[in-house]
Amino acid sequence: MAAEPPTKKKCLGVDCENDAGALQCPTCLKLGIKDSFFCSQDCFKKNWNAHKALHKIVAGKTTNGILDRIFIPKVVSKPDPATGVYNPFPSFSYTGPLRPVYPLSEKRTVPKDIPWPDYAETGYPKSERFVNRNKFDILDAKGQEAMRKVCKLGREVLDIVAAEVRPGVTTDYLDEICHKACIERKSYPSPLNYNHFPKSFCTSVNEVICHGIPDQRVLLDGDIINLDVSIYHEGYHADLNETYYVGDKAKADPDTVRVVETARECLDEAAKLIKPGTLIREFGNIIEKHAKERNCSVIRTYCGHGVNSLFHCPPNVPHYAKNKAVGECKPGMTFTIEPMIALGKYRDITWPDNWTSTTIDGKKTAQFEHTYLVTETGVEVLTARTETSPGGAIPMPEPPAENGEKATS
Incomplete structure (x- = not known):
């Protein structure tokens, strides 16, 4: 997140x-x-x-x-008599074809025997309000091991949800799968009630950059969806996300594949820089350079962040070039890099739900995120994919030949 x-x-x-x-x-x-x-x-x-x-x-x-x-528009459309669903913000000027599909399901509950973060009941992460923005947490051996454990569980949850991505399922169904997987692992879904976010994880479809709220919309063949999973286990948070193709149409569209694979590559390229002494601001330089080479832009509003016993803490990790982020990588630091890459302009707008952020021109966007641990010699990818993780990189689709057949080399 x-x-x-x-x-x-x-x-x-x-x-x-x-x-x-x-x-x-x-x-x-x-x-x-x-x-x-x-x-x-x-x-x-x-x-x-x-x-x-x-x-x-x-x-x-x-x-x-x-x-x-x-x-925020005050007009709320009436539920469809046949389906019961509706668009809660019918007078809002959406930038693309995507629309929210309400009503939202009831807030999911977490058993009290599972440790809750400080905002679980109030919605306010008080512990984050008093953090020194220029002080970076350095975890000892115990803290590092706790982060390895929670990040392994976070990867398990993301893979479970990703395996359910297909045309015809709703994002609310995916939220239910995520929530249950967290509970089974004695973990609290970190986004739930964080600054009053209503769901257990974020589902960002097509032009949604981040923070999409799971609702009753059905996934369509040709969509892409980012699944952003964060969990809280035994006092520590994990944070990771990936973008997935929905159906064969998405994998056959050159622009869709270009933005997804560019976002994946941007994260990989940035991670190569992680080692003691690397300046935090350097990640944005390599990310934007690679994105521009693929004719894509880098969203600037949102950034990576420190993550440990706090969901969000220093350092802030901008993804664009020539940023002024302070600090450098030191052994024991844990943080995320999570570039958001767009086919069109980098500017964004937020829906009236105060969460869903979309591209200003309605063009597709993709994102990937890992939680990293800086080691004495380099980096450990705490949320790394496994051999059985769903998704993964695909090649660019071949352009059709003039006669409608596939071109051959």
Whole structure:
């Protein structure tokens, strides 16, 4: 699961890539408009002419689609009489063809005899709020062994769920499989109620970058889906994800294969750098270089992160080039790298559920993630695939010949 929570606000300035600060538009406050934040006074002044149009929209003096991308639509469509399902945000301007399919199933429960993280009941990870962002945890031998154990279990859970991926199943069904596999391993599914996330893991389909909420949507032949599994076992978290092809159509589409395999390769290339002394900012340089060579872009909003007794902690690991991440790899550190690679633009928007992040142009995106342990001589991939793990790399499909037959070499 990516480190940056979706509740982190972005500046409303046009083409501004900065995070928003505490500065809010005073007119918006008077009108009752929420989440109207800017990164600086200069940015606010620069964007005033465009921004003040929102005040007219709220006052009913003009209409257009701008608000759909900024404020949560209040209209909820009615359940279909035949199926009972519905789109909860029918007035939202989706960037691609994917839609949420509600209702969500009831929140799944975890037995009390399984250790819970501190946010399990409240939804607030208090222990993460007071972390020194410039201090990286170095695990002793006991902590490292605990991470090996939980990451092995995390791999087992991901493989169990991945084996169920096929056309015709819902993402909610996959969530049920994930939840049961966690419970069987006396583990708590880390995403469940983390900052109020409603499900036990994330299912991100097609244009969804990350944090997709499992729902009633049926997987289709031609889809791709990222399964992001995180589990908490005996006081430590594991975090890993992979993107899988749904059906033969996905494996036959050159663009789909290109983005999936590029994301896989980006992670592999970055992992080759892990050893004592490697600067954290170097991973983004190699990831973006490889992505551009494949004519893909790198999502910048979300990053890898430290993971151990805390779900998310320092260091933050950006995936784009020329980033300003601080710190270097040291033996005993455990962290994730989880590049999100897109066919189109790198910018993103978030659905009104406050979690689901999609590409701004609706084009497909793929992601892969491992939890790594820095050793004295290099790296240990704690969440490594096994010989029986579902999925895996595939070659680019051959383009069809002009007469409709396959080309031959």
